[in-house]
Amino acid sequence: MKFDDPIILFSPTGAQLSLRTHYAQIAPRGVIHINHGLAEHTARYAPFAGFLARQGFHVYAHDHRGHGLTRASDAPIGRFATRKGTRKLIEDVEAVHELIAQKHPGLPIVLFGHSMGGLIALNHLLNHPSRIHALAIWNANFQSGPALFAARAILLWERFRLGSDVPSHFLPKLTFQAWAKSFSHHRSPFDWLSRDTAQVDAYISDPLCGWNGSVSLWFDLLSLSQTGAQNKNFSHIRKDLPIHLLGGAQDPATNGGKAVRQLGKRFCMMGFEDVTCIIHGKNRHESLHEINRTQIMDDFGLWLDRICAAPKKPNHPV
Secondary structure: OOOOOOEEEEOOOOOEEEEEEEOOOOOOOEEEEEEOOOOOOHHHHHHHHHHHHHOOEEEEEEOOOOOOOOEOOOOOOOOOOOOOHHHHHHHHHHHHHHHHHHHOOOOOEEEEEEOHHHHHHHHHHHHOHHHOOEEEEEOOOOOOOHHHHHHHHHHHHHHHHHOOOOEOOOHHHHOHHHHHHOOOOOOOOOOOOOOOHHHHHHHHHOOOOOOOOEHHHHHHHHHHHHHHOOHHHHOOOOOOOOEEEEEEOOOHHHOOOHHHHHHHHHHHHOOOOOEEEEEEOOOOOOHHHOOOHHHHHHHHHHHHHHHOOOOOOOOOOO
8 A cells, every 4th residue: 555656845944845645545534644764764654644544534644854754954864954943843844734734724633743753743633732632642751850951961062962863863862772671582673663573674664764863963853842741732722622632652762651641630630621532552663654553443433433524434445
């Protein structure tokens, strides 16, 4: 199953965004905008996009700056931008939403983000709340406090010694490599992604996956995480916004799903009225590449049925 061939969308930031689409196969009832994770790209979401299209959703997914096939003069692979990376990431998302508004006026937009994409999606919501009908954040970790400040201190030292636009030496050790070591009998450095070895092997063999990000990229990620971790930033967001959170209890990137649960509790404490939070007991980091991904997508489809008008189901498989 594949997306349509990618098109180039010229963002006001100067980026040439590689944008993939998959249009609804039945009467459309909304648009899902997928935001992918760190050190990967949108083509990996093709099965999910096909599922959503069969449910009556147009799907849009772009490679973020420094990822996949997107190109920008200040954003080679592994870097968001020389300066103002977080702002440019959010402006790129808004450029996609401008296109969606032009092509599908009146259809609700569900903003979806996995991991890093969840950080970006939530920060976009904080900047453009009127755009979004519903929000889905999977496998993301929003932090403020000692861990974040320690990581920032390490990056400040690296920037002083090495510069901003070289790969970080220490942050991969504290993240990807540490997460791999959390599994005592891991078969590969990326077994923390999924229990499905075929999916892990596909990730490892993909030249657009698994690289080390620059010092500046890691600074930008910490900024996105910290902004999303501060409750004061949500005062202007409508409290009836449907929110879908999902994680895995064996995901070291979210402290065994605890970070996802904490995000759900924060939303409830802030007065959000429609928060769904699901933690799958044996799942690792990439829910959409886990061995129970079919059930995960089916459950998400039921949530979409509730928040968007459900179309008449066909009597035969599409």
